[in-house]
Amino acid sequence: MSPAVTGVRRITLALTGASGVQYGLRLLECLLAQGCQVDLMISKAAHLVIETETDEQLPANAARLTEVLNQRYAALPGKVQAYGREDWFAPAASGSGAASSMVICPCSGGTLSALATGASNNLIERAGDVALKERRQLLLVMREMPLHQVHLEQMLKLTQMGAVVMPASPGFYHRPESVEAMVDFVVARILDQLGLEQQLMPRWGEP
Structure with missing residues (x-):
């Protein structure tokens, strides 16, 4: 395994309204287990998804959501701070305050389009725009099929701008026996991209 990143990492994590919120929720748990400080944003559509x-019913209010999640994951070393749709004083809204890495998981087609065109109609879009303009790490975990021409063009455009597009495509060479194992495959790849240690899935060639 590659060495873990030392020190406390701050990660901006956004969940948008595509299917596959299990990926984002599992990623949140894994980031907190790594001791990361997570700046969390969940869109209105993501709450519906x-x-x-899932059987979850997370509060829409950012302050209440922060409280609930920190209580739930109290045994883990990391902490989470949730922000609302128009919380323009959130660190992620400014290049001087945003974390060095942002993950949008899952990333909806609408969010992809907004980032590709420079829209900043809500905090998630603004945070992604900040990551791009500051040349910081931005991972977009798309969960959509099939893809039309505009999706493909926007993925190429964002890749050329420095983002990493990671379709939520679980592998099967490890012979998953549950949905959770398939989710963990994708989350493990995200953690690898972030440079964080993970024991969810052996890398190719490892026992």
Whole structure:
């Protein structure tokens, strides 16, 4: 395994309204287990998807969401701070305050389009725009199929701007026996990209 990044990492994590919120929720847990400080944003559409795809009912209010998640993960060394849709004083809204890495997981087609065109209509879009303009790490975990021409053009454009597009495409060479194992495959790849240690999935060639 590669060495873990030393010191406390701050990661901006956003969940948007695509299917696959399990990836984002599992990533949040893993980041906190690594001791990371997570600046969290969940879009209104993502809250609806969470209620549809999981048994979770997370508070929409950012202060309450922060409280609930920190209580839930109290045994983990990291901490989470949630921010609302128009919380323009959030660190992620400014190049002088944003974390060095941002992950949008899952990333909806609408969010992809907004980032590709420079829109900043909400905090998630603004945070992604900041990551791009500051040349900071931006991972976009798309969960959409099939893809039309505009999706493909926007993915290419964002890749050329420095973002990393990571379709949520779990592998099967490790013979997953559960949905959780398939989710962990994708989350492990995200953690690898962030340079964080992970024990979720052996890398190719490892026992």
